[in-house]
Amino acid sequence: MYSTRIVYNMSKEVSRREFIAGTVGAVSAYTITSNPNSSVRFINSVTNKFIDKNSINISLFQTSKVSQMNKDIHNSNMYVLNLCKEIISQELTNLQSTVDMPISINLSNHIIPSDIIDKTSMEKAFSSWESYFVNNISDEEKSLNANLLISDIPEIVETKGLGQFPCSCRNHAPISLLLNIKPLVWSNMTKLYTEKSHVFSSSSELFTTSTLLHEIGHNLGLTHDMGYAKYDKEQKIIKSSPMLSSYIYEDNMKGIENYFGDEILNIDEYDNIIVKYEPSFNPKINYEHIQYDII
Numbered sequence: 625m626y627s628t629r630i631v632y633n634m635s636k637e638v639s640r641r642e643f644i645a646g647t648v649g650a651v652s653a654y655t656i657t658s659n660p661n662s663s664v665r666f667i668n669s670v671t672n673k674f675i676d677k678n679s680i681n682i683s684l685f686q687t688s689k690v691s692q693m694n695k696d697i698h699n700s701n702m703y704v705l706n707l708c709k710e711i712i713s714q715e716l717t718n719l720q721s722t723v724d725m726p727i728s729i730n731l732s733n734h735i736i737p738s739d740i741i742d743k744t745s746m747e748k749a750f751s752s753w754e755s756y757f758v759n760n761i762s763d764e765e766k767s768l769n770a771n772l773l774i775s776d777i778p779e780i781v782e783t784k785g786l787g788q789f790p791c792s793c794r795n796h797a798p799i800s801l802l803l804n805i806k807p808l809v810w811s812n813m814t815k816l817y818t819e820k821s822h823v824f825s826s827s828s829e830l831f832t833t834s835t836l837l838h839e840i841g842h843n844l845g846l847t848h849d850m851g852y853a854k855y856d857k858e859q860k861i862i863k864s865s866p867m868l869s870s871y872i873y874e875d876n877m878k879g880i881e882n883y884f885g886d887e888i889l890n891i892d893e894y895d896n897i898i899v900k901y902e903p904s905f906n907p908k909i910n911y912e913h914i915q916y917d918i919i
């Protein structure tokens with residue numbers, strides 16, 4: 625019997641993170657390139673449209689409050705979903721690949737009522753999304769790799785997002801939840817990826833983007849130690865990639881070798897340092913690291 629594996633970003637719960645770290649190795653993995661003809665059977669709850677082991681399929685959903693915020697600001701309720709799609713699509717396309725892996729990102733028109741989300745805790749908020757996903761989202765709207773709900777939950781401030789690893793422990797594809805999308809509602813690709821001053825002035829945009837990629841990354845099977853943190857001598861800042869993110873401050877990440885054998889710097893050795901949450905994955909991650917739910 626498996627427990628539900630939920631990975632918290634920004635969580636202070638050490639014991640939970642250790643539990644997750646201990647279970648990562650047990651996640652059932654399907655490696656695309658080394659085992660292309662595997663007879664792995666994919667989960668039943670998705671339609672044929674999404675049962676395609678030769679592509680990455682992601683669905684993005686939004687709550688009614690986010691939809692309304694988009695309408696008020698941009699006159700288009702899909703603005704932030706489109707921006708998130710562009711970010712994810714660009715960053716997954718930039719990863720190294722030895723195979724041709726089309727990326728399909730489906731923007732759902734199904735608006736999730738904000739009031740179905742229990743905002744009293746992260747666990748309850750996540751469970752609300754999970755039960756709505758299982759009971760109210762049609763198979764055609766679901767994706768095999770990732771199903772992210774973009775929300776605006778100001779009541780919960782400590783944690784910014786959470787996402788499930790792929791596994792053989794559920795009857796549905798991995799889901800994730802992103803809280804407080806607000807910093808991205810006023811942003812765009814140019815601001816996120818080309819404005820240098822933005823590193824210092826609008827870090828919430830970068831952190832939100834990093835968290836978006838972090839949770840999608842978990843749904844795809846990526847782990848914290850696939851990230852990196854480096855000191856940029858020119859800019860005199862530390863750059864932390866999305867999978868490592870704020871875990872750069874956690875003792876078990878300081879100065880260790882990451883998944884690829886690269887050293888994650890020890891942030892304690894730097895005084896008053898600015899950390900930039902990079903909006904791009906570690907380029908050493910490639911499509912062979914992506915896992916699928918199996919039963």
Ligand SMILES: [Zn+2]
Pocket residue numbers: 631632633838842848
């Ligand atoms: Zn995480």
